[in-house]
Amino acid sequence: MDDINYMYIGYSIIWGLTFVYLLKITMDQKKLAREIKMLKEVADGRRKTDSGTDRTSEN
Amino acid sequence: MKKTDYLKMIFVLIAAVLTMTGLYMAFVWAPPHGTHIFDLDQEHKDVYLAEPISDELIEAFNSSEEHINLSYNATIKQSLNQNGRLWLIKDGDSTFWIMDSDTELKVFAENMGDVQRIFYFHVASAWVAYLAFIITFIGSLAYLKTNKMKYDILAFSSAEIGIVFCTAAIITGGLWAKGTWGEFWRWEDRKLFMTLVLWLVFMAYLALRSNSDPGKARARLSAVFSIIGCMCIPLSFAANRIWTQSHPTVIASESGSLQTSMVFTLITAVFAFSFLYGAILLTKMDVENMREELEEIKQEIGDLDG
Structure with a gap:
């Protein structure tokens, strides 16, 4: 494989x-x-x- | 917007500008080939460039069988002629260098070709990985001292980012090695091996965290684990300085002096990735804080139900 391809693969991997x-x-x-x-x-x-229930139970 | 959001935006902007500049410098401005470390005019007067290249020289080069495998694209052959023993160096397709046999052979990064351009962002990735793991180490120490969860979040977030950049550094290093050494990996190279160990240690750290229940116990355990794991950082960084390795030593070394344009490109890439790391770290910490908040709300709902 050509050198330049390794360079492109390398940059693609970093940014990818x-x-x-x-x-x-x-x-x-x-x-x-x-x-x-x-x-x-x-x-x-x-x-x-809960607060409604509390009030009901208080009543 | 929170204060950290503004900081994040500033970091992203700076990282974007520096990355674009760095890419331009790496692809256009900096030389496409590796650096020649011999200075013909001053340091090595006995090394000279053969111009014009004579047929005799080409013939001598081609007929010479003994050669030195430098793992780089430049070819070096030893030759005998009427002047005695000479080193004939074929640099690319068109240039011959001739060097007296007594001259110390210091050839570094000789004409690596375009694959050399990986170097700038490979080094920047490795730098960010080290930085991230150091921040993890600091965060873990701070957690053990103060018991505050924010330090655990800092340590974990930084470790995860460190793994991403360490992976990028290992893969791009392998691609560079394939282009220059002809193979992706050299097991005998301690620099490569220690970096792999560092990567594995922090992968184990992430696995440990993801398989434990959130809480103080997990935070304490992972802090201790990461502190021990961080011992690999100096070993990985210094491996090629302590032992003679295939991995080049280009920073803070005599043998790897870079051209000025390459130094500036490298510095730009390192700063770009450092700011990118800052922005990602702030975002990741936000995510982890939100996860904590979610757990608290879930607990609150559970208490209300109970």
Whole structure:
């Protein structure tokens, strides 16, 4: 194989790996943000339900 | 936007500009071939360039059987003629160098061809890998001292990025070696071997973390593991300086003096990757902080349910 091909393969690997890794962490970030938002809503809902239940039980 | 987001943007911008500059320098500005370390006019007066190349010289070169395998593309043959013993060096297709036999043979990176251009970002990748593992070491030490989870997150994030760049450095090094040595790997080369060990140690570190439950116990165990693993960094870095190896020593060594344009290109690539590392590290730490937050919310919901 010609030298120049090794050079192109080398540069492709460096930038390819970096790009794939960046893509992975960006997707992780988005997925986690979505999950956090969803679970926060769930937690708020539970808290409201709990406080409502507490008030009912107090009455 | 948070303060770290601004910092991340600045790092990304600087990394992008430096990367573009570095690529331009590597492909256009810096010389395509390796460096000639003999200075014909000053240091080695007994080495001279044969111009014009005579038919006798070509014949002498072709008929000479004894040659030195330098693993580089330049061909060196020893020849006897009326002046005594000479080294005939064929550099590429058109240049002959003639050197007296008494002259110390110091040929480094002689005419490696285009594959030499891998060098700039290969070294930058290796540098970032070392930097990332050193940050892991510092983060682990800080965690063991303070017991604060933010240091564990720093250590883990940095180790993961270190693995990515170490992988890039090992693969590109193999490609360079194939182009210059004719083989991808040399097991007898301690530099290569120690770098592989370093890579394996941190792969084990990541495997250890992914197979343990999150918490203080995992953080403590992985901190101790990474501190022990970081002992491989100086060994990997210094292997080609301590032992004579096939792997070239180009930084802080007499034998590997680079041309000015190559030095500037290398520095640009190293800075580009360092800023890129900074930006990726901040992003990865954000992700890990979010993961912690998610665990806390899950626990909170569990408590509310319970």
